[in-house]
């Protein structure tokens with residue numbers, strides 16, 4: 424009974440670890456059993472090689488973390504089912520290796536280690552015998568520590584990254600969050616935690632056997648996380664309780680129907696997986712009664728001083744020279760020249776499909792040009808990726824509204840601050856309560872409020888995202904980009920879905936940002952808004968620049984009138 428309890432507490436550690444990439448990071452990882460195996464067999468082999476138990480467990484966890492980071496990086500670009508399949512294949516590969524090399528795994532009997540284990544500290548000259556009760560205490564403490572650590576991390580900078588990874592990875596990248604590395608880091612942490620769990624189980628049971636770490640275990644741990652719901656702290660505990668009843672049920676089923684116990688376990692796990700969508704609704708509703716606590720810092724009365732990254736520069740901030748973009752055989756942009764100056768709103772207009780969004784994506788580093796150059800403040804940055812461009816002060820927004828359902832506007836804007844001005848090891852330092860991180864947090868708080876005020880969203884800072892109107896959601900896209908400290912904003916149709924008064928607010932916001940020195944490239948179909956705010960206009964047609972200059976000269980250009988404006992009077996146009 425006590426052994427069972429300790430065993431399940433160790434499994435809970437593995438589930439809590441797995442919740443990081445699955446529930447917090449949004450990746451369906453199905454190979455936690457393989458990393459558990461690293462801990463199980465690692466601890467036996469390393470102890471046999473002469474390492475003390477604690478050092479053997481630690482070394483196994485470090486090895487698992489490295490392996491996890493690698494697997495995480497390899498799968499970080501994949502989505503959904505592809506992640507599930509590739510990690511499941513990895514779980515099978517490790518299992519097959521264990522079966523194929525009895526010297527490694529002890530064959531079907533497994534490797535036996537003397538039990539009960541003893542921990543000896545030379546410094547304190549203390550020896551602790553690891554009885555099942557001690558295991559319960561150790562595993563229970565690790566579970567509580569893990570829960571506390573996850574709760575703390577989730578409230579800090581890591582929680583922002585996780586929400587973005589889970590809900591909108593493309594948005595996260597556009598704001599400067601290194602999605603691939605964050606995913607790999609979550610993977611590595613989960614792997615290390617699984618190794619600790621595996622080591623604990625082996626020490627508890629006195630044996631490490633391949634059948635205990637089969638892909639079925641990976642599936643069960645995954646199902647436990649799924650049952651627990653998304654990013655709920657106590658979700659894994661609930662999930663494991665459901666999974667814990669499977670073995671006794673499987674035994675009962677085995678004796679009634681005559682199926683081998685392992686197969687009944689597989690059938691029941693599959694049933695639990697099928698039941699997840701039905702279990703999830705009530706669990707989420709229950710969870711909704713206890714909303715997760717998040718800090719609500721007060722809005723400072725004064726935001727003294729300039730933003731750290733406010734532009735005091737003049738001249739051309741961003742330029743495209745002879746920009747070509749081809750996707751496959753299709754030429755989308757050909758020889759596009761464009762300059763965006765500090766303090767200026769430069770509108771990029773043109774018929775549908777003329778290449779405006781493609782130009783924005785290429786300038787933001789989201790798409791590699793096939794020809795020409797991109798310059799930031801005179802430096803050739805052609806080929807730079809999005810993260811690099813955000814660091815250089817160039818941030819874009821999307822044509823469609825990208826929401827982060829569970830982050831209030833304040834936290835969403837804070838994500839932008841974090842993406843634009845990364846603090847090394849911020850998550851770990853936040854976890855450990857480092858003083859320097861508190862200074863960074865205070866600075867980030869100031870920048871977040873500045874961005875909210877500049878976009879007139881400060882009053883909505885702590886509202887639920889779904890309570891915001893469509894226009895406010897669009898402004899929030901701009902606010903997040905502003906918060907990265909962008910000196911160049913690339914805005915893709917920010918007025919879509921806005922009412923008349925909201926468009927007036929947007930115009931005000933854009934003018935305010937430009938007056939602060941920000942260079943703005945504005946893709947927009949609302950010609951009245953364009954005429955009202957733009958200092959300069961470039962017209963694209965079929966991927967080429969048709970005309971460029973002041974709003975008046977562009978409005979008067981016969982070619983522009985023929986191709987795009989028709990009879991529309993630019994100064995009174997709308998929509």
Ligand SMILES: Nc1ncnc2c1ncn2[C@@H]1O[C@H](COP(=O)(O)OP(=O)(O)OP(=O)(O)O)[C@@H](O)[C@H]1O
Nearest residue numbers: 750753755773774775776777778779780781782822
């Ligand atoms: N990934 C892609 N693969 C193939 N063709 C693409 C791709 N992306 C864009 N295009 C094509 O490139 C052309 C320009 O598209 P783009 O979205 O840049 O135009 P746009 O001017 O922004 O249009 P809209 O005003 O409708 O948003 C279109 O014909 C589009 O179909």
